[in-house]
Amino acid sequence: MRTSITQAPFGQLTDGTPITQFTLTNAHGLLARIIDFGGIVTELHAPDREGRLADIVLGFDTLAPYQGDSPYFGALIGRFGNRIARGRFTLDGREYVLPTNDGNNHLHGGAPGFDRRKWDATVDGDSLRLAYTSPDGEQGYPGRLDATVVYRLTDDNELVVRFHAVCDRATPVNLTQHSYFNLAGQGSILEHLLAIEADAFVTIDAGSIPTGALAPVAGTPFDFRSPQAIGARIGADDVQLRNGQGYDHCFALARPRGAGMMRAARVVEPVSGRVLELYTEEPGVQFYSGNFLDGSLRGKGRTYGHRSGFCLEPQHFPDSPNQSQFPDVILRPGQEYATESRFRMSVAR
Template sequence: MPGAQGGAARCGAHARIAASRQPTQKGRNPVQPGIQQAPFAQLPDGAQVQVFTLANAAGMTVRILDFGGIITEIHVPDRDGVFADVALGFNTLEPYRGDSPYFGALIGRYGNRIAAGRFTLDGQDFALPVNNGKNHLHGGVPGFDRVQWRSRIEGDELVLDYRSPDGEQGYPGTLDASVRYRLTADNEIVVRFSAVTDRATPVNLTQHSYFNLAGGGNILDHELTIDADTFVPIDAGSIPLGNLAPVAGTPFDFRVPRPIGARIDEADEQLRNGGGYDHCFVLNKPAPGAMSRAARVRDPGSGRVLELFTQEPGVQFYSGNFLDGSLAGKGRVYAYRSGFCLEPQHFPDSPNQPAFPNTILRPGEVYATESRFRFSIEP
């Protein structure tokens, strides 16, 4: 899902062309398994931002900041054993504090949009700042993506905690949120969210990494599968219309593998409203809250595969429609549709949509959800 970005200019580069811009190496990454911590940058108030490197015995490495809980790098091999960084991001802190479209960040209190920045809860009206046209997006500015989290290492997990005070960005109640990152021996990035509140409040936390499994170029030939029979239609402001629509017979049918770019430019009202894909897909679940495979993406050129498993009822698929070449980092220019997002979450604007699954957390309840991003290779 985009931030408040400007217009987009097309980039016709094939996904494999720019892969050579990324530092690659054959064989295992020379990082010891476990979690290592190092200074990354200093904030204007003097606080030190730390970077944590998670590595496993297979050579996969993931780098995460305690600022915004941002995943800055994900190094995985292709079918020839050549490692590349498949996450969009930056080498330095300043772009993340600037106009970054949420690259790699934790999102809260509410991922996705809330219409007109307003909702009513228990008979009281609340107003949130609008930062995406007329709407509230991803918790406002600053949201959880632009604050420093308290960090610690517990065994094989990086634990990040943040206390969001009552009234922050207009939300009621003090929310204590925690995120646990873990890299498994099976090349899975496990993300576990939990939160408690002292007053009823909307909560919809998610992880907002952008991926390019080729390591560069566009993502239009990546083959996508989403286990969803329906999706959430939106208006021109990306606010849900209130109903669910079947994917059958539309460009939103990814129940079997299809290239992302196969139908992205068709004359379809929903594609026009999103500028491409920027929609929440309603996942087929054996039971509410069950962990299941939501999506699978394969890059035919490199053989890299990403699978998303989640307990969330939906996944926002975003095809990088507002990337326009104005941002660059780690030796890459982030051009039109050069990255995709799979954001596990509840549905957008749920506080104003009574038919959607509940997103209100109340005192005495524990918000808890887990998602897994699994990387593999297809020969």
């Protein structure tokens, strides 16, 4: 049996546009639900070591909260994931001004970004294909961008996310997936054991903008080269933790030259035994420890309290359009943006 895909209504936008939820189910009963608004992963059900399924992503039962105060739960992020300082960058001698929606900075493509757009959905065998055309000037970005995201749930218990984009003018592109995970299904994530394949991380200032430096993780609370409880050092007296109000940093993956897909991170929830591994072609992964969740949001029978979910966002580095030493994020006409990440679920015995 290969993955099956079914669909059902998931409400309407305020202008009456209908939204559809697609359910992907693989041969082992693993289940993912995705809507064509924001490409949002609304549910992801994975078994524990006793075979009991639990929904391991934060989200809502209905469409309305995703249009409201949702902190990017489960969404596709673009045109540029993470922050751009002061909402400005210079490209080919011209300065572009973007709206600021995170203090003085531009975050996750602006408001609205790709997370609040209706995507055109097509079912192609065992894959869900989502397409969105971002017009020239949308949120201040130059050029038209034709973006496609393919979701696939494999019989290896992987949720595959494949991005593709082309443009008609040079433009920054940094697409990512922004699910919040809790492998226990609910409660705190501070006892989850995290390992990240990174020797360095991007340091940030008090506004969460990169300083331009990569700092070694050795000897710091950011050393996850061996598994550590997320909460073990999150309260340490460390300027970087203060700047992020916890972990909200991009880790520079220890990627050999020419490496393609590689494991970036592994998370284990000790009680249930659920394991999540992230494989990616990207140079970095943003680890966010749910610092701004405060109990004001509720969905799927849960209250989303402080640090009740974590994010592993495969991506290029924040503020890259303003940081020439970081890997290039400029897509030009005739080039193709193509990258794939895989979220693999398993169980630790």
